Amino acid sequence: MNTPISRRDFLKGAGALAAIGALPVSLVELAFANTEENFTFAFISDSHIQHIKGVEFVRNWDRGLIRAVAETNLLTPKPDFIMYGGDLAQLGSKPELDHGAEIMSALHGKVRYMMGEHDYYLDLGKYWEQLFGPQYYSFDHKGVHFVVLNSILTYDDWTHKRWPTAEQRMLEMAGLDNPNGSPFMVGEQQRQWLKNDLQKINKETPIVVFSHSPIQKIYKGWNFWTEDAEEVQALLKPFKKVTVIYGHVHQIQYNQIGNISFHAVMATAWPWPYPSTYAQVEQHLPKLTVPMNRADPFFERDATGWQFINIATGNVDMRYNLYNNARRAVAFNPKTRQPEDTGYQLAENRIPPQVHF
Ligand SMILES: [Fe+2]
Ligand SMILES: [Fe+2]
Numbered sequence: 001m002n003t004p005i006s007r008r009d010f011l012k013g014a015g016a017l018a019a020i021g022a023l024p025v026s027l028v029e030l031a032f033a034n035t036e037e038n039f040t041f042a043f044i045s046d047s048h049i050q051h052i053k054g055v056e057f058v059r060n061w062d063r064g065l066i067r068a069v070a071e072t073n074l075l076t077p078k079p080d081f082i083m084y085g086g087d088l089a090q091l092g093s094k095p096e097l098d099h100g101a102e103i104m105s106a107l108h109g110k111v112r113y114m115m116g117e118h119d120y121y122l123d124l125g126k127y128w129e130q131l132f133g134p135q136y137y138s139f140d141h142k143g144v145h146f147v148v149l150n151s152i153l154t155y156d157d158w159t160h161k162r163w164p165t166a167e168q169r170m171l172e173m174a175g176l177d178n179p180n181g182s183p184f185m186v187g188e189q190q191r192q193w194l195k196n197d198l199q200k201i202n203k204e205t206p207i208v209v210f211s212h213s214p215i216q217k218i219y220k221g222w223n224f225w226t227e228d229a230e231e232v233q234a235l236l237k238p239f240k241k242v243t244v245i246y247g248h249v250h251q252i253q254y255n256q257i258g259n260i261s262f263h264a265v266m267a268t269a270w271p272w273p274y275p276s277t278y279a280q281v282e283q284h285l286p287k288l289t290v291p292m293n294r295a296d297p298f299f300e301r302d303a304t305g306w307q308f309i310n311i312a313t314g315n316v317d318m319r320y321n322l323y324n325n326a327r328r329a330v331a332f333n334p335k336t337r338q339p340e341d342t343g344y345q346l347a348e349n350r351i352p353p354q355v356h357f
Contacts, residue, residue: 045085045247046267064268085247086116
């Protein structure tokens with residue numbers, strides 16, 4: 001590692017309740033009153049393994065995932081399980097999914113998978129299911145109820161009737177700012193499943209939802225958006241402590257909506273900048289108009305690193321340890337009831353948006 005980090009470093013700063021996420025890996029810690037019950041899990045996301053031809057794949061994307069796997073295997077304490085956040089492949093092909101699965105097979109420990117749109121829109125998840133299992137499911141772990149959604153579905157008409165080939169459908173959904181794209185959604189069938197799933201869960205039980213796209217409406221042009229976000233949030237509303245952890249956006253992002261805290265996990269492949277409209281139009285996210293440190297094209301892992309997420313409080317509480325970049329902390333401010341990136345948002349640390357966009 002270029003920037004060695006230890007869990008102790010994080011705990012020193014974060015107090016006893018740190019949860020960890022990272023990019024390329026995120027480690028998340030649940031803390032309970034009895035500290036012996038605390039546990040961590042790791043989260044790796046958005047590797048976009050890309051096939052060139054034959055046995056050739058884009059090297060940088062391979063390297064990001066290989067590094068995440070290696071670093072996850074070195075974590076102490078060992079995470080109870082590892083979640084993969086979607087977009088393992090770039091264009092959903094067999095060689096990409098196979099190659100990604102092969103790199104992931106070096107992980108020690110239980111791995112669970114979530115679907116991304118880049119895995120899905122070639123064959124609508126058929127081969128992915130053979131490799132990794134169901135597209136949505138839930139499980140319980142040490143007193144926490146975990147839900148894994150497939151949040152990247154869209155309208156049936158777009159999926160089944162619009163495109164002459166599966167390849168074209170995949171390409172249309174893969175682009176940003178593409179007027180031919182279509183907004184993501186969890187969909188009615190899955191929302192009904194979620195409703196039934198949550199019915200049997202005590203309202204005091206902490207809920208952790210994994211989704212690929214954010215279950216909130218951030219920026220439609222780039223599909224940082226889930227069309228039925230409000231309906232899904234409504235199903236989560238009765239619970240005391242809800243944490244949503246998502247991939248897809250390839251950037252630092254966080255939010256708090258009522259009882260739900262939202263944490264984006266960075267990508268192992270590349271960082272997206274913040275769309276310039278973040279600074280121009282009203283957004284649902286508080287204070288997200290802070291520009292991200294831009295990627296240095298000469299440093300292949302710039303704007304990636306580790307993030308440690310504490311989900312014990314039910315509010316946003318994150319520490320970032322970025323490769324070759326300043327450390328950042330995002331903490332919930334009980335006065336404003338919003339998460340704030342206090343160090344970075346200080347006027348003197350803030351880089352004017354025009355420098356970035
Ligand atoms: Fe992605
Ligand atoms: Fe994605």
